Amino acid sequence: MPQLGLGTWLSLDGEAIRNAIDIGYRQMSVLDKSLENFGLEYLDLYLIHWPVAQKLVGDCDPLNPFHNTVLVKHDFVETWKGMEECFKLGLTKNIGLSNFNSKQVSRILNAATILPVTNQIEVNPHLTQKKLIKFCHDRNITITAYSPFGSPSRTWVKPGEPEIAFDHPTFVNIANKYGKTSSQVILRYLIDVGTIPVPKSSNKERMKLNLDVFDFKLNDEEISSIDSMNIDYRAVAAKEFLDSDEYPFKEEF
Secondary structure, eight states: OOSSOOBOTTOOOHHHHHHHHHHTOOOOOOOSSOHHHHTOSOBSOEEEOOSSEEEEOSOOOTTOTTTTEEEEOOOHHHHHHHHHHHHHTTSBSOEEEESOOHHHHHHHHHHOSSOOOEEEEEOBTTBOOHHHHHHHHTTTOEEEEEOTTOOTTOTTOOTTOOOOOTTOHHHHHHHHHHTOOHHHHHHHHHHHTTEEEOOBOOOHHHHHHHHOOSSOOOOHHHHHHHHTTOOOOOSOOOGGGTTSTTOGGGSOO
16 A cells, blocks of 8 residues: 555545646545446445445535535444445455544454455644554554645634644754655654555645655654644544444544
8 A cells, every 4th residue: 555645535626636646646545436437447445434324315515525414323334344245346455444433443343354454534743643543553454644734724624723833843843854844744754653644735746745755754753743742633523423423533542
């Protein structure tokens, strides 16, 4: 699995996707279309995006995935069984999870005949997720890190909410040492702590910068200095799911 991918949420620009492929991106987990729409015979990786189930009651709005949906009760273990069938049929080469907490991951592992290869979760300097990362790694599950910069383009941000400051002295000093940018330092940090970051961008030059993080490595002191910026703040709290029994963020990790 590539060590860095491209986030595509809020990015509907087909040209941006083509640019990413030309530059060298191979992991985009664009999973909201059917194989028929893709014109593909199989996917490399297919995820359960949330442990919470929704039912569409109107037109789908890709920019607002919670629009025209209602919460429904459904056992995600049954969904996993369907994922396993997709694997057995050769429709996907790997299957995984997204936004599952440790207890939910355990439920999947206890029922699975085919194990998840990854758990895609929010990880960034404000939400380091150390316990969940270790929990998954101990069970041979990789961590895909979405919103590595704290999702600065999120539409629901309110005044006064924390934002990752790219001009923070910690980032700037490390960036100057290695001749990199603050964003590259953050991505390198996420790789060095054992995650696979998927930064979202539709800018070709920024895509190139995001990929240019494999010629340096942070030392333990630098990693610790970024670790200390953790405030357990979720940019993607998905409060629309709060009423669900399976809302994943009620647990510690």
